[in-house]
Amino acid sequence: xxxxxxxxxxxxxxxxxxxxxxxxxxxxxxxxxxxxxxxxxxxxxxxxxxxxxxxxxxxxxxxxxxxxxxxxxxxxxxxxxxxxxxxxxxxxxxxxxxxxxxxxxxxxxxxxxxxxxxxxxxxxxxxxxxxxxxxxxxxxxxxxxxxxxxxxxxxxxxxxxxxxxxxxxxxxxxxxxxxxxxxxxxxxxxxxxxxxxxxxxxxxxxxxxxxxxxxxxxxxxxxxxxxxxxxxxxxxxxxxxxxxxxxxxxxxxxxxxxxxxxxxxxxxxxxxxxxxxxxxxxxxxxxxxxxxxxxxxxxxxxxxxxxxxxxxxxxxxxxxxxxxxxxxxxxxxxxxxxxxxxxxxx
Numbered sequence: 001x002x003x004x005x006x007x008x009x010x011x012x013x014x015x016x017x018x019x020x021x022x023x024x025x026x027x028x029x030x031x032x033x034x035x036x037x038x039x040x041x042x043x044x045x046x047x048x049x050x051x052x053x054x055x056x057x058x059x060x061x062x063x064x065x066x067x068x069x070x071x072x073x074x075x076x077x078x079x080x081x082x083x084x085x086x087x088x089x090x091x092x093x094x095x096x097x098x099x100x101x102x103x104x105x106x107x108x109x110x111x112x113x114x115x116x117x118x119x120x121x122x123x124x125x126x127x128x129x130x131x132x133x134x135x136x137x138x139x140x141x142x143x144x145x146x147x148x149x150x151x152x153x154x155x156x157x158x159x160x161x162x163x164x165x166x167x168x169x170x171x172x173x174x175x176x177x178x179x180x181x182x183x184x185x186x187x188x189x190x191x192x193x194x195x196x197x198x199x200x201x202x203x204x205x206x207x208x209x210x211x212x213x214x215x216x217x218x219x220x221x222x223x224x225x226x227x228x229x230x231x232x233x234x235x236x237x238x239x240x241x242x243x244x245x246x247x248x249x250x251x252x253x254x255x256x257x258x259x260x261x262x263x264x265x266x267x268x269x270x271x272x273x274x275x276x277x278x279x280x281x282x283x284x285x286x287x288x289x290x291x292x293x294x295x296x297x298x299x300x301x302x303x304x305x306x307x308x309x310x311x312x313x314x315x316x317x318x319x320x321x322x323x324x325x326x327x328x329x330x331x332x333x334x335x336x337x338x339x340x341x342x343x344x345x346x
Contacts, residue, residue: 002118006110013106014099021098025091032087036080126294131181138170180311183241184293187318194235194322198346201230201239201271205264208243212251220257223247227264230271231346234323242319243273245312246339250277253337269345276338282331290329291317 149155149163205227216223250260254277263274282290289295294310320327323343331337 002114006107006114009110009113010103010106013110014103017102017106018095018099021095025095029087029091033084036083123293131177131294135174135177138173142167142170177311180315184311184315184318187238187315187322194238196233196235196323198231199234199236199239201232201234201273201343202227202264204234204236204239205243205262205273208240208247209262211240211244212247215248216251216260219251219254221251221254222257222259223262224259225262225264227262228266230264230266232271232323232343233346234343238319238322242316242341243275245316246275246341249312249339250275250279250337253277254279266345267342271343271345273341273343274338276336278336281333281335282329282337283333284331287329287331291327 145163145166149160152159205225209223209225213223247260247262254260258278261274261276263272263276265272265274291313292310293314317327320341320343325341325343327339327341329337329339
């Protein structure tokens with residue numbers, strides 16, 4: 001589809017270029033013919049004036065008049081025709097060269113023009129496919145469990161409650177996914193008109209740590225903080241969600257009874273937040289993609305299955321970009337990861 005569009009766009013570029021070239025060629029050719037003929041007329045007029053006004057100095061002792069040479073009409077037409085033909089050939093060569101170069105350049109520019117559109121469309125297709133896949137899994141589980149239960153004529157109340165509990169877990173997963181998708185769509189499409197006010201970065205980090213502490217305790221993970229009071233321009237709710245996402249990600253990929261360190265410091269005119277874990281780390285080949293939607297690092301290197309949809313870091317990046325900040329990650333496979341968020345200080 002995009003190949004045809006690229007060729008069509010190139011054809012439009014060529015048509016415009018050829019039209020401009022033809023117009024300029026006509027102007028140049030018409031101007032040349034006009035000026036050449038005018039030059040010949042001027043030359044003939046000057047020659048006629050010289051003949052009627054020949055000074056005595058130009059007459060030699062033998063009575064021969066020394067006049068500048070004049071072209072006869074036949075020779076003038078021949079020179080004009082040859083020059084005209086040469087100009088036409090030169091214009092054709094120039095136009096063909098321009099069209100050739102324009103074709104190559106137009107094809108290149110058409111590709112550059114369509115590339116962002118193609119990337120967005122491919123991203124949309126992947127997003128739709130990934131979202132459908134993530135929703136299909138819990139729906140399939142619910143359907144299978146219900147069908148099996150309906151065929152069981154001796155289904156007890158205890159088994160029915162167990163079934164409903166399992167179905168509720170799957171519903172919660174779908175609800176969690178839908179909430180993630182809504183948040184991602186709002187942040188990435190700037191549908192959330194967040195107000196940026198002066199906030200204390202340290203207070204926000206403390207609130208986020210408080211919310212994820214129960215999750216960390218369940219895994220025996222120790223959270224250590226080293227925070228500095230720093231004022232930034234931001235939205236408290238969005239920044240709190242950002243820190244929770246980074247901490248949740250660190251907890252999920254840390255071993256049992258591991259350690260996670262938070263460091264908030266000042267660096268020049270920037271507030272730097274670092275979330276460092278000593279978990280399974282990220283392969284260097286995967287780092288460029290971890291902020292993509294639905295991208296999840298290879299979980300086969302982990303001893304346990306990690307829940308998630310691969311949307312958290314995409315939301316985190318969108319939040320940081322809404323605050324005109326940057327987010328990056330340093331990771332060593334098997335040793336851990338360190339995420340760094342940089343925001344401007346007030």
